[in-house]
Amino acid sequence: xxxxxxxxxxxxxxxxxxxKLASCDGCQLTLLDCEDxxxxxxxxxxxxxxxxxxxxxxxxxxxxxxxxxxxxTPADAERVREIRSAARFLVTIGACATAGGIQxxxxxxxVEEFRATVYARPDYIATLTTSTxxxxxxxxxxxxxxxxxxxxxxxxxxxxxxxxxxxxxxNHSVCFACKRRGTVCVTVAHGTPCLGPVTHAGCGAICPxxxxxxxxxxxxxxxxxxxxxxPLLRRDGMSDDDVRRALRTYNAASFxxxxxxxx
Amino acid sequence: MTHRGSRVLxxxxxxxxxxxxxxxxxxDGGTVSGAELRIYEPPRFFEAFLRGRSxxxxxxxxxxxxxxxxxxxxxxxxxxxxxxxxxxxDGQRAALRRLLYCGEWIESQVLHIYLLxxxxxxxxxxxxxxxxxxxxxxxxxxxxxxxxxxxLEQLGGRAIHPVNVRLGGFHRAPTxxxxxxxxxxxxxxxxxxxxxxxxVAGFDFPxxxxxxxxxxxxxxxxYAIDSGTPTVMAAPGSCGVSAGTPASLPIRQxxxxxxxxxxxxxxxxxxxxxxxxxxxxxxLTGAMARFAISGRWLxxxxxxxxxxxxxxxxxxxxxxxxxxxxxxxxAVEALYAIDEALRIIDAYEPPDRxxxxxxxRAGTGHGATEAPRGLLYHRYTLDADGIVxxxxxxxxxxxxxxAMEEDLRRLVQDRLDAGxxxxxxxxxxxxxRGIRNHDPxxxxxxxxLDLTVDHVRRSPPCP
Numbered sequence: 001x002x003x004x005x006x007x008x009x010x011x012x013x014x015x016x017x018x019x020k021l022a023s024c025d026g027c028q029l030t031l032l033d034c035e036d037x038x039x040x041x042x043x044x045x046x047x048x049x050x051x052x053x054x055x056x057x058x059x060x061x062x063x064x065x066x067x068x069x070x071x072x073t074p075a076d077a078e079r080v081r082e083i084r085s086a087a088r089f090l091v092t093i094g095a096c097a098t099a100g101g102i103q104x105x106x107x108x109x110x111v112e113e114f115r116a117t118v119y120a121r122p123d124y125i126a127t128l129t130t131s132t133x134x135x136x137x138x139x140x141x142x143x144x145x146x147x148x149x150x151x152x153x154x155x156x157x158x159x160x161x162x163x164x165x166x167x168x169x170x171n172h173s174v175c176f177a178c179k180r181r182g183t184v185c186v187t188v189a190h191g192t193p194c195l196g197p198v199t200h201a202g203c204g205a206i207c208p209x210x211x212x213x214x215x216x217x218x219x220x221x222x223x224x225x226x227x228x229x230x231p232l233l234r235r236d237g238m239s240d241d242d243v244r245r246a247l248r249t250y251n252a253a254s255f256x257x258x259x260x261x262x263x
Numbered sequence: 264m265t266h267r268g269s270r271v272l273x274x275x276x277x278x279x280x281x282x283x284x285x286x287x288x289x290x291d292g293g294t295v296s297g298a299e300l301r302i303y304e305p306p307r308f309f310e311a312f313l314r315g316r317s318x319x320x321x322x323x324x325x326x327x328x329x330x331x332x333x334x335x336x337x338x339x340x341x342x343x344x345x346x347x348x349x350x351x352x353d354g355q356r357a358a359l360r361r362l363l364y365c366g367e368w369i370e371s372q373v374l375h376i377y378l379l380x381x382x383x384x385x386x387x388x389x390x391x392x393x394x395x396x397x398x399x400x401x402x403x404x405x406x407x408x409x410x411x412x413x414x415l416e417q418l419g420g421r422a423i424h425p426v427n428v429r430l431g432g433f434h435r436a437p438t439x440x441x442x443x444x445x446x447x448x449x450x451x452x453x454x455x456x457x458x459x460x461x462x463v464a465g466f467d468f469p470x471x472x473x474x475x476x477x478x479x480x481x482x483x484x485x486y487a488i489d490s491g492t493p494t495v496m497a498a499p500g501s502c503g504v505s506a507g508t509p510a511s512l513p514i515r516q517x518x519x520x521x522x523x524x525x526x527x528x529x530x531x532x533x534x535x536x537x538x539x540x541x542x543x544x545x546x547l548t549g550a551m552a553r554f555a556i557s558g559r560w561l562x563x564x565x566x567x568x569x570x571x572x573x574x575x576x577x578x579x580x581x582x583x584x585x586x587x588x589x590x591x592x593x594a595v596e597a598l599y600a601i602d603e604a605l606r607i608i609d610a611y612e613p614p615d616r617x618x619x620x621x622x623x624r625a626g627t628g629h630g631a632t633e634a635p636r637g638l639l640y641h642r643y644t645l646d647a648d649g650i651v652x653x654x655x656x657x658x659x660x661x662x663x664x665x666a667m668e669e670d671l672r673r674l675v676q677d678r679l680d681a682g683x684x685x686x687x688x689x690x691x692x693x694x695x696r697g698i699r700n701h702d703p704x705x706x707x708x709x710x711x712l713d714l715t716v717d718h719v720r721r722s723p724p725c726p
Contacts, residue, residue, distance in 0.1 A: 022305035025281050026330020026423040032378060033412060033422055035405040039398070042391040053378060054389030055278035055695075072305040102327050103305075105312040114311035119530055127306055148330060148423040206420040210427045211435040211617075215323065217424070245316060249324065 014063035014162070017049035019083050021069025021076045022103055022131065026148040027094035028052055028068050034151055041155075044162055060086030064161050070096040070131045072103060077128070077137060084138035091157055092134045095147035099219050099254040102147070104131040107253055131253070142167060145200050147217040147250040153202050171222040173197055174214050177205035186213055193236040195246060198224040198258070219251035226260035278695075279379040279389065281331050281704045286671065286694060293679050298672040299531070300664050300698075313654035318344050318623050318645050319430055325641070325656060326424045331374070331704055334367040334415070335634030336641075336656075337428045338489055343641040344430055346519075347628025350621045355614040356432035361489045362442075362607045363418050363425065364632070368488065368600035369411025369452070370422065371635035372550075372593040375702045376463060377404030380590050383696045384466040400462060403455045407597065410452035413445055414604060432618030442608045449605050456598035457568060463594050464572040468587045469693075471674065474499045475545055475666045477552035480633050481516070486560045486599060487553070488633050492516045493525070494556050495541065499584070511555060511580035519629045522640050528657065539657060545665030548637030549701065550592045555582040562606075565599035586670055586700035593702075623649025634659055636704045660703045671697045 018028050032038065032053060048058040065087035071077050084090060092098045100107070106114055111129045115122040134140055144157055153169055160167040170176075174196035178185065186192040186208045194213030196205070200221040207214045226247075233243050244262045247255040255261055285301035309328055313321060321340040326333035338360060345352060352360070377400075378390040387393045394401040412422040418437055419425025427433050476498040480491030497512045517525050526539045540546070554569075558577030561569065566577045572591045575581025583592055625647040631640045637659030644653040674697045678685055685693070 022307060024327050024330040024333075026327075026333070029281075029330050029374075029423060032374065033408075035409040035412070038405065039391070039394055039401070042394070047391060050389075051278045052281065053279065054391060055382070056388035056392065057278065072307070076305060102312075102324065103307040106308055109312065111308075114308040115306070117311040117314075118306065118308055147327065148421075203421070207426050207434075210420050210433075212426065212429070215426075242317070245320070249320075250327070 013044060013046040015048040015058075015061075016045040016158075017060065017062035017065045017083075017087065018047075018052070019049070019065060019067045019069075019079075020051075021067065021080065021097065021134075022072040023069030023094065023096040023101065025052070025068070027097075027146075028066070030093075030149050030151050030154055031066070034155060037155055041158060045158070061088060062086055063088050064158070065090045066093050067091070067097050067134055068093050070100045070103060070133060071137055072106075072128050072131045073126055074128065075126070080134055080137050089141045089161060090134075090138070091142045091144060091161075092140050093144045093154065094149045095145065095217065095219060095250050096131075097134050098143040098145055099251045100131040100133050102250050102252070104253040105248065106131055108248065108256075133253070144169065144202075145218040146202055150202050150204065152204075170201055172201055173221040173223075174199045174201050174203070174205050174208075174218070177201045177203075178208050181205050181209060183208045186211065187232065187236065191236045193233045193238050193242075193246075195229075197229050198226060215249065216246065216255065217250045219254045220258050224258050226258055230260065230262075279382065279699060280702075281329075281379075284703075286698065288671065288675060288694065290675070290679070295672045295676045295679070298668040298675075300668050300671075302664075310654045310656060313643075313651050316651050318348070318621075318643070318649035318651060321641070321643065321651065321654065322428050322430065323424075323426075328656065328658070329704055330423050331371055332367060332634045332636065332639075333424045334364055334419070334428075335632060335639050337425070338364060338632045339630045339634075339639045339641040340643075341428065341430055342490070342630025342632060343628045343643050344630070344645075345621055345628070346630055347626050347643055347645050348430075348621045348624055350431060350619060352432055352619060355612055356436075356618065357489070358607050358611065359418065359433060359436065359614075360428075362414060362604055362611075363428070364489050365600040365604040365607070366411045366414030366418065368635055369597055369604070370408050370415065371411075372597040372600070373404055373408040373411065373459070375635075376459065376590055376593050376597070377401060377408070379702070380593075380699055381463065381466075383699060384463075384590070403458060407452045407455045407459065407601075410445075410448050410601070413448055417441060417445060429618055430621040432614070432616075434617060436613050436617035438613060439611060442611055446605055446608050449601050449608070453564075453598065453601045453605070456594065456601050460568045460572045460591065460594040460598060463590045466590070468585060470585070471587055471670075471677075472584050473547065473551075473586055473666065473670055473673075474584075475547040475669065476541060477555050478541060478546050478548045478638055478662070479552040479556045480631060480638060481514075481557050482560075484560060486557050486562075486565075486603070488600075488603075490632065493519060493522060493631060493638065495546070496552070496555055496582075498544065498546075511582050514556065519631045519640070522629060522631065522657070523642065523655070526657070526662070528661070539662040540665060545669055546662065547666040547701075548659050548662050549589075550596055550635075550637075551583055551586065551589050552637065553633060554592045554595070558582075561595070561599050562602045564602050565595050568598050569595045586697070589700050589702070623647070627653075634704075636660060636702050637663060658704065663701055663703065667698060667701050667703065670700070 195216040196214035289297035480487035482491035
């Protein structure tokens with residue numbers, strides 16, 4: 001049983017740490033993109049370790065640790081254990097930390113061949129054969145989805161932590177968000193293939209609002225019915241290969257675990 | 264402490280860069296004998312897993328290389344794939360692309376200026392610490408950054424990994440009514456950007472000069488961002504001009520498709536990022552290269568800011584070769600990007616269709632655009648069905664690695680030659696600043712940056 005989040009008690013500020021594993025930096029950048037709230041957040045939390053933002057680095061333990069990125073090297077597998085032991089409440093931010101990210105495509109391929117394709121001297125490169133989420137290595141207290149995460153959801157997680165409550169992050173599908181936003185269904189109205197019915201909400205249903213189908217960057221939602229969706233995708237012009245690729249991109253490893261996923 | 268003796272400096276991690284890596288300096292009897300920028304990025308193998316994907320996918324997929332400059336990846340990918348398919352995007356669709364790119368330039372350059380670089384000049388650990396004493400400055404930076412993000416969010420759907428870009432243009436083109444409200448915010452940001460130029464121009468800049476060749480895209484009539492021809496300004500050393508000269512030097516151009524012939528990527532044992540050279544020589548790409556090569560095409564307002572900021576007259580071929588002053592160049596570029604975004608919005612008329620059709624064909628395409636940190640090159644080979652069979656990405660930071668290492672070597676060597684009795688901490692801090700001068704986007708290729716200076720233990724010379 002992990003320690004429960006510590007409510008802000010008006011006394012010493014809780015400490016925040018941000019860590020990066022294999023990733024693009026985009027999810028921790030989301031924190032710096034909270035322009036209106038950044039200084040307020042810094043007022044409520046003591047930012048003790050956030051290399052992208054400050055040279056001031058203080059040792060743990062940390063009350064709240066945000067971890068971006070997946071585990072792809074032996075060194076990071078060790079590092080994530082150290083982070084866990086220094087963190088009272090550990091939140092993974094984004095598809096890499098939560099589902100292995102796009103680099104988990106190696107899980108379905110021959111990493112030796114990958115390494116030789118990119119590097120002339122593959123022997124210089126230390127890498128694991130898989131890209132795995134943080135939860136495959138250590139217990140995680142909360143997982144925030146998305147490639148990248150949504151700014152509003154990140155602020156909700158931080159606010160909930162400070163208030164000592166569970167974050168309000170619904171796990172229903174993107175379809176709910178389209179309805180709420182008033183977006184006409186791109187599949188029903190235009191026959192555009194869309195992963196929205198099987199994808200975790202959180203982005204605000206952006207893609208359909210811009211006239212394209214959802215491409216699943218938040219990973220599978222709580223209740224996924226792929227056998228019902230795949231025939232619709234085929235009807236709207238996708239080949240078997242197209243369907244396989246669509247499900248094997250930003251959250252390849254988590255979609256692959258869903259019942260009915262193409263092998 | 265003696266500089267002839269031996270000592271080892273170690274800094275666990277370099278802060279305020281995008282991504283993480285390491286630096287290894289070897290000092291041997293008062294001479295810096297080696298400077299290695301070690302990039303420990305866990306490899307993510309984009310070039311390998313892009314094979315077998317459809318030609319429509321690389322703009323979204325390669326955006327995930329970098330959360331700081333996803334638009335740059337989307338734009339270079341689109342240009343390369345459209346080149347492969349024989350399609351040109353022009354008119355308002357091209358203008359919208361440039362507008363989106365301006366949003367990223369504003370956001371990214373201001374992020375570097377205020378949150379990553381300025382703290383070096385003001386002796387604080389970061390922008391949050393800076394806000395305790397100079398809150399108005401930090402708030403101004405956040406306001407400009409927010410204006411850049413507003414463009415990305417309106418036109419791209421979101422600021423990081425925007426969703427609206429596709430081959431041939433956009434999934435949906437904005438209405439005039441959607442773009443116009445951005446203008447008011449951008450006009451305020453333009454004033455803030457002017458203030459930024461004045462603010463950073465007043466910083467105290469250490470003496471330094473770089474003598475690398477400079478590489479940037481150039482196109483007549485405008486400051487190259489989303490298109491242009493690779494253009495090389497010769498290194499001062501090759502022309503008998505000293506490193507610190509403000510003069511422009513001879514330039515030459517080569518077509519984008521010759522990029523792989525002109526540059527060589529090679530691997531070093533201490534880095535997971537490939538390093539590039541141009542004709543066997545190290546070179547620098549990024550804001551300083553762009554300003555040297557295309558400064559005359561800045562808007563009149565940005566040119567005025569450059570003069571007022573002490574960079575010289577761009578119309579007279581001003582060149583800035585002090586890497587510490589790159590913060591002023593970035594501030595001028597941010598002002599230009601705002602000015603340019605306003606110009607595009609003012610002239611905007613929705614295109615008849617948001618995109619032109621791009622049909623696949625077998626062949627190879629090349630694309631280069633100016634990411635905030637420098638030239639970003641993509642190459643794709645497609646089969647007749649439009650499946651990617653080979654992909655090459657050359658990010659700016661791997662091109663700049665050799666130049667950054669040389670800058671660090673020179674910074675430390677100059678201190679040693681001057682007989683300065685720097686402490687380890689002072690030298691280390693100087694090296695970290697030397698790295699930040701180039702705004703490396705190590706997350707394009709990096710994981711953990713720490714700094715080690717080895718002073719090689721040698722027997723004292725015979726008396």
